[in-house]
Amino acid sequence: MSTLQAMTPKLRIRGLRKAFGAKQVLDGVDLDVMPGTGMVVIGGSGTGKSVLLKCILGLIWPDSGEILIDGEDVLTAKPARARELRDQIGMLFQNGALFDSQAVWENVAFGLLARGLVTRAEARDVAAKVLSQVGLDAGVGELPPAELSGGMQKRVGLARAIAAEPSIMFFDEPTTGLDPIMGAVIDGLIVDCVKRLGSTSIAITHDMTSAQRIGDRIAMLHEGRIVWEGEAESVMRSGNPLVDQFTHGRRDGPIRMALRK
């Protein structure tokens, strides 16, 4: 890897803004994620973490700003090139988002089939191999997603996200709805998969235990901006009053939860 490549962030976000009506959800987000780094974005509910990921994925179009993948702005790139850049991203959705009309193996191999990387005849075996990487038996591949527990659905979602060996991985609230043990299992699988693929990852969560397990660095999103960023191990003693209140779960502090009166 050349020095220039080493210095170019895998993902760079500059001045990202997005409003829904009068509500300014993202208000100038700046964030760099270096290659091979695990970044975790923390923040309260409704602070725009999911909107940030959706903007990067192209599911929501931001009002202004830059989103650079490998130094190229996906917002100004030609549609075909933007698709190529975004095709590097694998995504684990909060609730799995598995296609309930298809068997588990079809879910896992979906991206590979869509990209023409495997034939339908090969897909079942490839899916079984990927399922084994997340600790699931090949027999699970024949089941419909509705028959799986929440933890198994998360594993299948993870298998689907890693099947095409993406160089960037997104995890949306990976431990939400899971018991602490299953949460730890999913976090462990995420770390293993990201390490094995050498991917750059971004996770969004408000589970601090999970954030410290899967992140090398942590950034906090508050009122549409990144208000703090640092090493994962330093987050509990950041010295930032916003981060301190959030990480220690204090009711009193500078963060005021928006409540409807």
Add this chain to the structure above:
Amino acid sequence: MNLVLDPVAALGRLVLGLVSLLGELAIFTIAAVSGLFRPPYYLRNFGRALMEIGYFSLPVVALTAIFTGMVLALQSYVGFSRFDSQSVIASVVVLSLTRELGPVLAGLMVAGRAGSAMAAELGTMRVTDQIDALSTLATDPMRYLVTPRLLAGLIALPLLVVVADILGVAGGFLVSTIRLGFNAPAYLQSTMTYLHASDVISGLVKAAVFGFVIALMGCFHGYRSRGGAQGVGGATTAAVVSASILILALDYVLTQAFFAP
């Protein structure tokens, strides 16, 4: 509160909302139809939609057509016997069915059965992030979900109407010959004498338009549904109501275009 300006503002909001909705529908339709002319083509999805709209709607359409034909024969007999014109019953039944009742009633039945199912399926996919997941797996959701259903609607409804026409005429034939004492060969000859190819073709063209509209409304309302179970329920209702109204309105427009003096 301003008694003059408030109603004007409300009317303005209504008009703007309607224009915005129509614009959204136009963009949605163009995006979906353009998928017919550019690969990839999702033949499995097309086949599945064809079965869902066509084959599985066959019983309800068949029953509707048979009973409509039977009732039409009875009512025509009662009405025309007042003018001593019972001999025209066969042609009244066949012309009413092929030109109007076959396509309209089949359309309304399919809107209730398949249109609602489409809206519910796509709505659920939307609120569970499955549509977003498709985008992250190198698949255009419009081409994958919507285009095959529009094509299936366009093809399936004319096929259903052919069946409905035959069964409706058969229903009228049975009542006329068994209950009303008509001579069977004479009834059939009267049916065929006054039936022109244009009567059947106009009905099939109407059916194709109605099939497209049913699929379009089902997909459009399902695709843009928001807010969980309530949103999906609202999308389903909107799909059936809008498709039914459009079927009746377009029936007049098409009849005017085909047969107006």
